[in-house]
Amino acid sequence: MNAAGLAAQRIAHRIAGLPKTTIPGSYFAKGHYFVLAGRSPFSRLVYPVPAPGGLGTHVTLDLGGQARFGPDVSWVDSIDYDFDESRAPSFYSSIRTYFPGLVDGSLQPGYTGIRPKLGPAGSAAADFMIQGRADHGVAGLVNLYGIESPGLTASLAIADRVGALLPR
Ligand SMILES: Cc1cc2nc3c(=O)[nH]c(=O)nc-3n(C[C@H](O)[C@H](O)[C@H](O)COP(=O)(O)OP(=O)(O)OC[C@H]3O[C@@H](n4cnc5c(N)ncnc54)[C@H](O)[C@@H]3O)c2cc1C
Numbered sequence: 001m002n003a004a005g006l007a008a009q010r011i012a013h014r015i016a017g018l019p020k021t022t023i024p025g026s027y028f029a030k031g032h033y034f035v036l037a038g039r040s041p042f043s044r045l046v047y048p049v050p051a052p053g054g055l056g057t058h059v060t061l062d063l064g065g066q067a068r069f070g071p072d073v074s075w076v077d078s079i080d081y082d083f084d085e086s087r088a089p090s091f092y093s094s095i096r097t098y099f100p101g102l103v104d105g106s107l108q109p110g111y112t113g114i115r116p117k118l119g120p121a122g123s124a125a126a127d128f129m130i131q132g133r134a135d136h137g138v139a140g141l142v143n144l145y146g147i148e149s150p151g152l153t154a155s156l157a158i159a160d161r162v163g164a165l166l167p168r
Contacts, residue, residue: 001162002143006079006116012143022136024129024145027117028079031071033110034091040067041101048098052122057094068110069095075121076114083109115148130158132165140167 004011009026012018046059057069069091074084088107095102118126129145136143142162151158 001166002141003147005147006114008116008143008145008147012145015138015141017138018136018141018143022131023143024118025120026145027120028076029115029117029121029148030074030076030080031113031115032074032083032087032091033068033070033112034088034107035110036067036069036102037106037108038066040065041099042067046098048094057091059095059099069107070110071113079114081112081114083112085109116146117148118146128154128158130161130165142166 002008002011002015006026006028009023012023013020040059040061042059042061045061048056048058050056052073057072059067059069061067072087072090072094074087091107092102092104095107118129126146128147128151129143131143131145133139133141142165144158144162147158
């Protein structure tokens with residue numbers, strides 16, 4: 001099974017016998033998270049209306065009760081997890097649409113993540129691509145492409161699908 005996330009297409013190109021025409025394009029959408037200094041003012045998750053390429057700058061809470069905001073969406077050409085602090089002003093303005101009490105200077109850089117996209121910026125959102133023998137002709141191989149959010153939530157269903165595609 002090829003479940004290499006961001007590297008899935010690169011690995012697929014190295015599998016002998018796999019028709020290259022079955023391998024989708026590979027694009028990267030980076031997301032930044034900022035964390036709120038101190039204890040969270042929220043007791044539950046807050047999801048604003050989704051933005052193109054992502055779910056919008058929503059609030060999640062970590063196990064320590066700290067609030068983090070993100071991810072935003074920026075399209076990148078290579079896998080690079082550097083944190084761009086200049087994105088802070090856009091976070092303040094989008095968070096203030098649902099949390100006007102956000103104090104200047106209270107956001108701190110958190111971390112970044114990169115989503116494996118199947119189409120470039122501006123293209124329609126693509127579903128996960130799960131390819132078995134019927135799609136590519138190679139027995140015993142399943143390729144998973146574009147397993148971005150909500151891939152974690154969907155992981156058990158994805159596993160069921162992969163299991164059904166493999167020979168018993
Ligand atoms: C910013 C962001 C926010 C997200 N939020 C959510 C969310 O709220 N809810 C949700 O359900 N999902 C969310 N996701 C999506 C979720 O993280 C992914 O769907 C999930 O991690 C995909 O799992 P995976 O095992 O397919 O790939 P990955 O987790 O990417 O794992 C791929 C693995 O393959 C390994 N690998 C790569 N190349 C090779 C190689 N050559 N040889 C061996 N191993 C290799 C990598 O090291 C890695 O361990 C989010 C993703 C991002 C980026």
